[in-house]
Amino acid sequence: DLSNSSEEVLKGIVAITGKTPIFEKLDLREKESVRSFFKKHNDVSGVIHFAASKAVGESVGNPLLYYENNIASLIYLLQELSKQDKANFIFSSSCTVYGQAEEMPITEDAPVQKPMSPYGNTKKIGEEIISDVAKVTSVNAILLRYFNPVGAHPSAEIGELPIGVPQNLVPFITQTGSGVRQELSVFGDDYPTPDGTCIRDYIHVVDLAKAHVIALQRLLNGKNLEKIETFNLGTGTGSSVLEVINSFEKMSGKKLPYKIVPRREGDITEAYANTDKANDVLGWKAQSTLDEAMASKWEPILSSPI
Numbered sequence: 140d141l142s143n144s145s146e147e148v149l150k151g152i153v154a155i156t157g158k159t160p161i162f163e164k165l166d167l168r169e170k171e172s173v174r175s176f177f178k179k180h181n182d183v184s185g186v187i188h189f190a191a192s193k194a195v196g197e198s199v200g201n202p203l204l205y206y207e208n209n210i211a212s213l214i215y216l217l218q219e220l221s222k223q224d225k226a227n228f229i230f231s232s233s234c235t236v237y238g239q240a241e242e243m244p245i246t247e248d249a250p251v252q253k254p255m256s257p258y259g260n261t262k263k264i265g266e267e268i269i270s271d272v273a274k275v276t277s278v279n280a281i282l283l284r285y286f287n288p289v290g291a292h293p294s295a296e297i298g299e300l301p302i303g304v305p306q307n308l309v310p311f312i313t314q315t316g317s318g319v320r321q322e323l324s325v326f327g328d329d330y331p332t333p334d335g336t337c338i339r340d341y342i343h344v345v346d347l348a349k350a351h352v353i354a355l356q357r358l359l360n361g362k363n364l365e366k367i368e369t370f371n372l373g374t375g376t377g378s379s380v381l382e383v384i385n386s387f388e389k390m391s392g393k394k395l396p397y398k399i400v401p402r403r404e405g406d407i408t409e410a411y412a413n414t415d416k417a418n419d420v421l422g423w424k425a426q427s428t429l430d431e432a433m434a435s436k437w438e439p440i441l442s443s444p445i
């Protein structure tokens with residue numbers, strides 16, 4: 140889900156633990172390979188689980204791919220982890236579990252709703268599986284509900300480079316800005332928001348990555364820890380689609396060709412986070428503004444080979 144920040148997370152883990160992570164390719168959908176990995180490495184102190192698919196549209200067309208990739212792999216991991224005396228698990232969840240929340244900003248206590256897509260449903264089901272397992276096993280888990288991750292690492296070595304036509308707003312903007320795409324479509328300007336376009340909470344991937352390092356530290360430290368904890372990871376600020384476009388134009392100095400088209404099915408009007416719990420309990424706060432995220436060095440990423 141967040142492969143573009145895993146390098147940052149790994150660097151953080153090295154800094155915290157002083158240990159070099161083991162790099163090993165592993166197919167989590169293969170129960171036997173998960174089992175043999177844990178047999179070989181019986182001293183795994185924590186797992187951050189990023190290995191999931193995240194394209195909403197693709198999940199509607201191929202739900203079983205999503206249930207296998209996202210749910211089967213999670214079950215195999217938890218089966219092995221729960222055999223350990225002590226196990227720490229961090230899950231990439233999503234604000235999609237809130238659906239269209241009634242109140243903004245959204246707190247972690249807001250009711251979870253059945254998501255509109257199989258992708259979203261894998262996040263909701265994933266959270267439920269982890270909670271059930273954590274209640275009766277050695278597994279301690281932190282569920283991180285990401286809002287909308289954007290931006291790239293300053294090294295420009297990691298960033299978002301979707302294969303094919305991007306479905307998400309920011310990669311579509313950067314590709315339009317660089318001329319790969321001719322024009323951006325804005326999905327609806329008749330929403331009940333100040334400028335009529337949808338509102339989201341865009342969080343810089345590096346801020347998001349740092350939250351994982353802190354969450355892992357919290358699990359390893361174990362102080363005042365509950366078996367299962369949930370945190371919103373957002374900036375706390377909502378931005379409309381037109382505001383994101385304006386920010387990109389300001390930071391890149393490029394004019395972005397766009398047209399207003401009808402609403403995209405399944406989009407909610409607005410979602411932005413109340414981040415008090417993450418601020419207070421994790422001691423984490425997003426540092427980057429939308430402008431800083433939009434100023435990410437995305438050009439080298441776009442021109443790099445897939």
Ligand SMILES: CC(=O)N[C@H]1[C@@H](OP(=O)(O)OP(=O)(O)OC[C@H]2O[C@@H](n3ccc(=O)[nH]c3=O)[C@H](O)[C@@H]2O)O[C@H](CO)[C@H](O)[C@@H]1O
Binds near residue numbers: 234286307
């Ligand atoms: C409901 C749902 O499952 N949401 C997922 C989707 O969030 P979102 O649907 O919020 O992310 P997105 O980047 O696809 O869209 C953000 C906003 O931009 C608008 N837009 C998007 C593309 C475009 O070409 N033109 C345009 O106007 C869109 O209508 C929305 O209002 O993807 C995210 C991945 O980063 C997360 O996985 C979210 O869980």
